[in-house]
Amino acid sequence: MGFLKRLASVLTTLFGISVFVFVVLRVIPGDTITSSLGIETGVLTPEQIDTLRAYYGIDKPLVGQYLSWMASFLSGDLGFSYSTGAPVWDLTRSALLVTMQLALFGTILGVLIGISIGMFSARKPGSARDFLGQFFGLLALAIPGFVLSTTIVTVTANKFQYFPNGYEYMTPFEDLSMNLQQMLFPSLVLGIAVAAPVMRTTRSALLETVDKDFVRTAYGKGVKPRIVRLRHVLRNSLIPIVTMTGIQFGYLLGGAVIVEKIFALPGMGRQILDAINKREYATVQSSIMVFAILFVTINLITDWVYRKVDPRIK
């Protein structure tokens, strides 16, 4: 019952998302024809325009367009990129891998940095080290990803002549060492953005747990302080941390748009950005839809992990 209800609600949300994506992208002033032909559109005869509209499938009523888009989307056909003629699904598949790898590395780095600094801060609330930790959290929250990326690129490329992202992108299967180098800075930028809220959540969750009776008991019966901190305190503080990580993973997919552009990684974000600039309905629509599905899936997984971590939640 619980699962079916949840599934139904996810499906409703996905339906809403598809309608929303469709509507938002159809409000675009100027269509594919104007954008692919530019001012030359002006010299087309009405018949030519009609033919082109029929060719691109944008002459049908909106509901019909929506239904045919959904039908082909669900059957795995995401349409074709107008400019290159390649199937959008082929582009999306490789782009998804890039973004997923980036997001995964970013999250791992973010959680490691965030939890470490959170624990570092919470050891002595109000002390200098707490101040230092919180200051990091604040800066990590406030420095935009594009500023951090631009700074890193400037410093490493010009001062150290090290810029792996200047070379052609390599998948992990082609050249693992190159791939990891290319992923290093972008995932660090994303990781720092994730670390800030994770750090704050960790700190406050730890401070709350430390006061609990079972922690006092553990200390009282002579368990080593290090073990108490890891086994008793950290473990019982994990729920808000896991939740925060799940939420952040989603934001991180958004952050990927900017980071992928700066570091020239051919991921989903850059694909959408390029498609937006070229006004390619099919690519933008389907890519954003894929992105949203990914996001909803991640929220479902977070929810599942959440239940695993805390058996009390039904």
Next chain:
Amino acid sequence: MKTATGKRDWIHYYFKSTSGVIGLFLVLVMVVLSLISALNLAPIDPLEQNPIDALQGPSGNYWFGTDQFGRDIFSRSIDGMSRSLSVALLSVGIAATVGVFLGVVGGFFGGWLDNLVVRASDVIFAFPAILLALAIVNSLGNSWIDTSIAIAIVYTPIFIRVARGPVLTVKEMDYVKSVRVLGFSTPRILMRHVMPNVLAPIVVQIALSLSWAILTESGLSFLGLGTQPPDASLGLMVSEAQALASFAWWTLAFPSLFITVVVVGLNLVGDGLRDALDPARRSSG
């Protein structure tokens, strides 16, 4: 919030927090600089090009140096700040008004209306903020009002959620039930008895959302989807600095500093307000 010691108590409490005061100071500095620019009192016209002075470092004439066209980076930074703040204020203003209205009304009346509101916000929540803003701006256009509307749409669901939560609790409370029994009109119950309980979290949310809106706005203009050249915008300045920063650090440093300072300030204000407005958190300091 109203406490035993009086209405203005939270203001007093707010000013006792050092970080809250620092945050307020940082935000005020940026607001004053923006006003100077908005009133055309900037030392140099932000659009004025002096090719002879291109890419000069910070000096007495050009406090933050100049860019590749010899434009004054200080004047452009405060101009960009005023644009960022305008977008942030308008978008958060819209998002808070619409979101609080929908959240309070939905939460109070329940039923299909509430269901619709919650579903709609779930849909918007399913997109990463910048991506959604990007898609909407792309459809609407590049003016600062279009940007604000896009950002407003992105952040409305948060206000719905923040407002709706407390309403669900409050409407079951005895004092609200009793004024209902007394036959008070619904708008009066909402304004006089429900709203005051929702206000504190909303005020905090406004401060935080302003900082997010500034980040989103500068991100959009960094990607070329917000303010268009030659107008100044902090995101756009950072974007242009990508090609210049290796030999002219000031082109990157100052616009970046401005964004960071205002976002740090707004976050500190938000945290300070949260502590000051929530009596339960005061003891933990």
